[in-house]
Each structure stands twice: as structure tokens, then as C-alpha cells.
Amino acid sequence: MSDLANKMENLSVGDSDGNKSSYVPPHMRGKRGGGRGGASFANNDREGGSSSYFSGGRGQGNGRNGGGSFFGGRNGGSGGFGGGRGNIRGVGRWTAGKHVPSAVDEGLELQLFGTADDSNFQSSGINFDHYDDIPVEASGNDVPEPISEFTSPPLDPLLLENIIKARFTKPTPVQKYSVPIIAAKRDLMACAQTGSGKTGGFLFPVLSESFANGPAAVPEQMANSYIKKAFPTAVVLAPTRELATQIYDEAKKFTYRSWVRPCVVYGGADIGSQIKELNRGCDLLVATPGRLSDLLERGRISLCNIKYLVLDEADRMLDMGFEPQIRHIVDGCDMPSAENRQTLMFSATFPMDIQHLARDFLKDYVFLSVGRVGSTSENITQHVLYVEDMDKKSALLDLLAASDDGLTLIFVETKRMADALTDFLIMQDLRATAIHGDRSQVERERALAAFRSGRASLLVATAVAARGLDIPNVTHVINYDLPNDIDDYVHRIGRTGRAGNTGVATAFFNRGNKNVVKEMIELLTEAKQEVPSFLEQLSRESYGSRGGKSGGFSSNRSSSTRDYRRMGGGAPGGSPSYGGGRGGSAAGGARGGSSWGSSWGGSGNGNSWGNNSSSNSSASNSWW
Numbered sequence: 001m002s003d004l005a006n007k008m009e010n011l012s013v014g015d016s017d018g019n020k021s022s023y024v025p026p027h028m029r030g031k032r033g034g035g036r037g038g039a040s041f042a043n044n045d046r047e048g049g050s051s052s053y054f055s056g057g058r059g060q061g062n063g064r065n066g067g068g069s070f071f072g073g074r075n076g077g078s079g080g081f082g083g084g085r086g087n088i089r090g091v092g093r094w095t096a097g098k099h100v101p102s103a104v105d106e107g108l109e110l111q112l113f114g115t116a117d118d119s120n121f122q123s124s125g126i127n128f129d130h131y132d133d134i135p136v137e138a139s140g141n142d143v144p145e146p147i148s149e150f151t152s153p154p155l156d157p158l159l160l161e162n163i164i165k166a167r168f169t170k171p172t173p174v175q176k177y178s179v180p181i182i183a184a185k186r187d188l189m190a191c192a193q194t195g196s197g198k199t200g201g202f203l204f205p206v207l208s209e210s211f212a213n214g215p216a217a218v219p220e221q222m223a224n225s226y227i228k229k230a231f232p233t234a235v236v237l238a239p240t241r242e243l244a245t246q247i248y249d250e251a252k253k254f255t256y257r258s259w260v261r262p263c264v265v266y267g268g269a270d271i272g273s274q275i276k277e278l279n280r281g282c283d284l285l286v287a288t289p290g291r292l293s294d295l296l297e298r299g300r301i302s303l304c305n306i307k308y309l310v311l312d313e314a315d316r317m318l319d320m321g322f323e324p325q326i327r328h329i330v331d332g333c334d335m336p337s338a339e340n341r342q343t344l345m346f347s348a349t350f351p352m353d354i355q356h357l358a359r360d361f362l363k364d365y366v367f368l369s370v371g372r373v374g375s376t377s378e379n380i381t382q383h384v385l386y387v388e389d390m391d392k393k394s395a396l397l398d399l400l401a402a403s404d405d406g407l408t409l410i411f412v413e414t415k416r417m418a419d420a421l422t423d424f425l426i427m428q429d430l431r432a433t434a435i436h437g438d439r440s441q442v443e444r445e446r447a448l449a450a451f452r453s454g455r456a457s458l459l460v461a462t463a464v465a466a467r468g469l470d471i472p473n474v475t476h477v478i479n480y481d482l483p484n485d486i487d488d489y490v491h492r493i494g495r496t497g498r499a500g501n502t503g504v505a506t507a508f509f510n511r512g513n514k515n516v517v518k519e520m521i522e523l524l525t526e527a528k529q530e531v532p533s534f535l536e537q538l539s540r541e542s543y544g545s546r547g548g549k550s551g552g553f554s555s556n557r558s559s560s561t562r563d564y565r566r567m568g569g570g571a572p573g574g575s576p577s578y579g580g581g582r583g584g585s586a587a588g589g590a591r592g593g594s595s596w597g598s599s600w601g602g603s604g605n606g607n608s609w610g611n612n613s614s615s616n617s618s619a620s621n622s623w624w
């Protein structure tokens with residue numbers, strides 16, 4: 001042993017129990033609480049301050065340690081978790097192993113849950129009960145039985161109260177299954193149509209378990225970190241800032257009065273105020289990947305206590321733009337391994353290549369599909385019109401003139417087009433605004449707020465608004481430009497016809513969109529929509545001489561409608577016989593010309609398949 005090592009061995013390192021896990025500086029040795037949970041040495045003076053060894057902020061009343069600690073550690077035994085959050089409205093406590101909900105706050109309740117006749121809150125529509133008719137398929141080992149109602153048990157009583165306050169009278173199919181699957185500590189990949197309640201699908205079981213079981217203790221060394229850190233129990237990753245905010249707003253409803261405090265972090269907003277919020281306590285963190293990585297690097301968040309990792313819009317989160325960031329967060333920081341956390345993935349679409357990649361993050365998961373993966377809701381009436389590019393503006397004006405009073409969302413492919421078209425619409429005296437990636441966060445938020453409130457009845461958007469956004473009263477979605485990927489179309493039109501409400505989607509189609517013609521026909525047929533004859537004609541032209549595949553056209557849709565483990569062509573340990581691969585263009589429609597066999601009958605147990613899909617892209621995610 002070296003001289004130095006010898007000296008270190010003989011130092012009084014460790015706590016009173018003789019544990020050698022934390023260094024106690026000379027001036028603190030022998031003092032009360034000098035080890036676990038007590039004041040500790042700052043081992044990482046990252047901010048360069050010379051005298052400020054202690055972060056001290058938690059001493060301002062966080063109260064989690066139950067005494068003695070300058071830090072935010074939660075392992076204080078008798079101390080109340082969330083105790084020092086007493087002044088935060090609607091946030092309860094976890095004290096001495098018990099959940100202590102906060103007092104009722106009627107003003108806050110009104111803000112969170114609104115009233116039944118407030119149109120700013122989405123209420124379920126006439127077709128809500130039809131969700132029960134959608135076939136559900138759950139594959140994997142020992143899939144738990146679904147619930148049929150919201151009851152306690154199995155749901156935590158406080159959560160049930162909040163669900164009732166939100167006027168949710170019965171679970172949607174994805175919620176019926178996700179509650180028991182997640183309660184059984186299983187991983188989940190869930191595919192359900194747009195607007196069918198996937199957010200509740202992950203929030204309800206995660207919160208129910210969290211309310212009942214309380215927080216995990218922060219590892220001692222972590223609790224003693226110099227930098228004040230947040231130690232969330234659950235992290236939800238979402239692809240856009242707006243979606244992250246929306247999930248956070250939902251989380252605020254369902255965590256009302258509980259010990260679980262949700263926080264949201266996303267890029268383009270002041271990081272200082274986000275850090276302040278984190279420092280007030282953060283148990284459920286909703287984040288976009290870039291900002292989360294940043295905060296992890298700054299040491300402001302530790303993921304060591306994560307029990308639940310949720311990827312909302314999971315296929316988007318694992319596609320070429322985000323995958324490296326997700327891998328960094330999941331594998332490159334201090335998040336527990338897949339074996340020691342639950343990983344939950346949700347989306348309306350889940351292409352085969354992405355399902356294949358996703359297994360890197362999952363263990364023994366249940367695959368749940370409500371309806372066919374990637375199908376559109378029958379609540380949306382879809383029209384496809386043949387419109388040449390040069391005629392699109394006048395066709396749009398005609399459509400708008402014929403529209404009802406609801407909100408209309410208009411999708412275009414480029415940011416420049418979004419600005420130009422908005423300008424054009426405003427010149428026509430129409431109340432239009434725009435959202436796209438070149439607008440500042442403040443502008444984006446203002447545009448969305450104007451649209452939500454109806455001050456602007458038209459929102460021109462790029463794909464940034466395609467996923468997840470839940471805006472009541474959107475009655476019409478217009479694809480002024482069609483996307484190259486049919487899954488993007490599915491998400492875009494899903495901004496209407498939500499929660500059992502009805503809506504209309506109109507697409508302008510011309511020869512420039514031939515790459516999606518086949519999938520478009522499949523989608524329309526599946527959703528019992530009218531297929532215009534020009535689409536059939538174009539399909540024959542495009543595919544007649546090509547044998548139905550290849551030539552750079554999109555892969556057969558049937559390849560992405562199921563649990564890939566159940567498709568033919570792979571036994572445990574073998575390699576699945578799909579020809580897609582991540583080498584294909586993600587944005588270009590073709591996911592590599594998948595050639596999955598249509599045979600079924602895999603074991604339903606795909607968990608021991610070969611691993612290590614390649615992460616081959618550093619493509620940026622600024623495509624919107």
C-alpha cells in the first residue's frame with residue numbers, strides 16, 4: 001500500500017457505525033450527526049466558492065432529513081419527506097412511513113380541475129364508450145388481468161379522489177391494462193390510438209404505487225453532495241417542450257395533495273428558475289432529453305432513485321434524433337439498470353425497427369396494443385383531396401370558409417412555410433398564429449395559449465405540434481403538406497377526435513406524396529374511411545410494376561402493427577428477420593423496406609433475444 005493510501009486508511013473516515021462510506025472532515029469528527037444525515041463535507045466545489053462548503057438551501061425548510069443535515073438527503077428516518085414544502089399549495093408529506101395529504105385548497109382545485117362546463121378542459125365525447133370495442137392484445141409472460149373500473153384498491157384512495165375530481169368516470173383500455181401491469185412491477189411497451197388516455201396510462205399506476213409506498217431513501221453519499229440535487233423517483237421523457245409542459249400539468253392534477261411533487265424542465269427556458277423549482281423538491285420529473293442531460297451534467301439532478309422511467313412518444317424518443325441523448329441519460333449517468341427500475345414506453349405508433357431497438361431498455365416486458373399499432377381513431381373522419389401545390393392556398397381558404405366554429409390546426413413541412421402561410425392567412429383577415437422550432441420559447445408558448453383560448457382559431461404548425469398535444473376544441477386538422485412518414489400523419493391527425501370526441505382531418509395530396517400512397521390507403525381502409533379513387537390509381541401506378549414493395553417506398557404497414565416478438569422469423573437468441581434496420585432514412589418515409597414475414601405464433605416471450613442494436617446516428621433533432 002502506498003504511503004498516501006496508508007495515511008488515508010488511518011484517517012477517521014466513516015460514521016459512528018464504522019461505515020466507511022463518507023469522509024468526515026477533521027472539524028466535524030465526533031460532532032452530532034457527523035456522518036449519515038448530518039452536516040457533511042462538500043467534496044465538489046464546482047461553483048468555485050471558497051467558503052461556502054454547504055449548500056444549506058435545504059436548511060431553509062425542506063425538512064426531509066428530520067434534523068441535522070444541511071443537505072437535501074431524504075434518509076433522515078423520522079424526518080418528513082416533503083415536510084419543509086409545507087408552504088407549497090397542494091403538496092402533502094410523507095412522514096414516519098405515512099402519507100399525509102395536504103389540506104383541501106378549493107382555489108387550487110378549481111385551477112387544476114376546472115368545472116364541468118369549462119371548455120378549456122377536455123371532456124370525454126359521445127364516442128368515449130366505443131373505446132371498449134377496440135380489440136386489445138397484450139403479449140408477454142404472465143400478463144396480469146385488466147381492471148374494469150377506477151376503484152381503490154387497486155388504486156390509492158387519494159389518487160382515486162383526484163381521478164374523480166378530473167371527471168374521469170371509467171378507465172380507457174390502455175389504462176385498464178397499464179394499472180395492473182405496472183403494479184405487478186412489469187415493464188411495458190404500450191401502443192394505443194391518439195387521444196385515448198396514454199398519459200393517465202402511465203401516471204395512474206406510477207402515482208398510485210408512489211403514494212402508497214413513499215419515497216426511496218437517498219444513498220448517503222448522494223445526500224451529502226455539495227450541490228443541492230433533486231432525487232426524483234420517476235422521470236418522464238417527452239420529445240417537445242410543449243408536451244413536457246402538458247404532462248406536467250396533468251401530473252399536477254393527479255398529485256394534488258400528495259407527497260409527490262412534480263417538476264418540469266425543458267430547453268429554451270431559464271435554467272436558473274428551473275433549478276430553483278427543483279430545489280424546492282422534485283419527485284416526479286417531466287423533461288425533454290436535452291435539458292435533462294444539461295442538468296445532470298451540472299449535478300443538479302441525480303437519477304439514482306429512479307424507480308420508473310417513462311418514455312412518452314417512445315418511438316420518437318428512440319428514433320435517430322433522440323436516441324444518443326436517451327442512451328446517455330439512461331446508461332451514462334446514475335440511473336439504476338433496467339433490472340432495478342421499471343421502464344414504460346407509450347406511443348400511438350411503434351415501428352418494428354424501433355421496437356427492436358427499445359428492447360435495450362426493457363426487461364421481460366408486456367407489449368400492449370389497443371387496436372392495431374399505428375391505427376387512427378374512427379372518431380376522426382378523414383378526407384384526402386387531390387390538390388396541386390399551386391392550388392393549395394385557395395383550397396385552404398375554401399376549406400376554412402366551410403369549417404365550423406372549432407379550432408383548426410394546419411400542418412406544413414417547413415418553418416419557412418409556416419411563417420409564410422400564417423402571414424397569408426392574417427392578410428386574409430383570419431386569426432392565425434404559428435408554432436415551429438425557429439420561434440422562441442416565449443413565442444411558442446404565446447402562440448399555443450392564443451390557440452387554446454380561441455383568440456387565434458388557426459394554428460399553422462410544423463411537426464413540433466404533431467405529437468401528444470391535447471387541445472380541447474380542435475375540430476379540424478389540415479395536412480396542407482403531407483409528411484413523408486405515415487406515422488407522423490397518424491400523430492398529426494390525432495390532435496382532433498380525442499377522448500371520444502369527433503373530429504375531421506383533411507389532407508392535400510398530389511403526386512409529390514406518392515411515397516405514402518400505399519400506407520395511406522391501408523390506414524383509411526382500416527379506419528373505415530372513404531378511399532378516393534385517385535389514391536387507388538396512384539397506388540397502381542406506383543406499385544403495379546414494383547411488386548408492391550421496394551423502390552424507396554414506405555414499407556408495408558402490416559409490418560408495424562404488432563409486437564415484433566410475435567412476428568415470424570425469430571426464436572429466442574435468434575435474430576429477427578426484418579430487413580428494416582436503422583440504416584434507413586427516418587424522415588424519408590422508408591424505414592428500410594421491412595420484409596417481415598406475416599406468420600405469427602412466436603412464443604410471446606422475446607426477452608432473451610440478441611441485443612445491441614446499433615446506434616448509428618448523430619442526426620440532430622432540429623427537423624422541425
Ligand SMILES: Nc1ncnc2c1ncn2[C@@H]1O[C@H](COP(=O)(O)OP(=O)(O)OP(=O)(O)O)[C@@H](O)[C@H]1O
Binds near residue numbers: 168175193498
Ligand atoms: N379515463 C378517462 N376518462 C375521460 N377522459 C380521459 C380519460 N383518460 C384520459 N382522458 C382525457 O383524454 C384526453 C386525451 O388523453 P391523452 O392526452 O392522455 O391521450 P394520448 O393517448 O396520450 O394521446 P396522444 O397519442 O395524442 O399523445 C385528455 O384530455 C385526457 O384528459
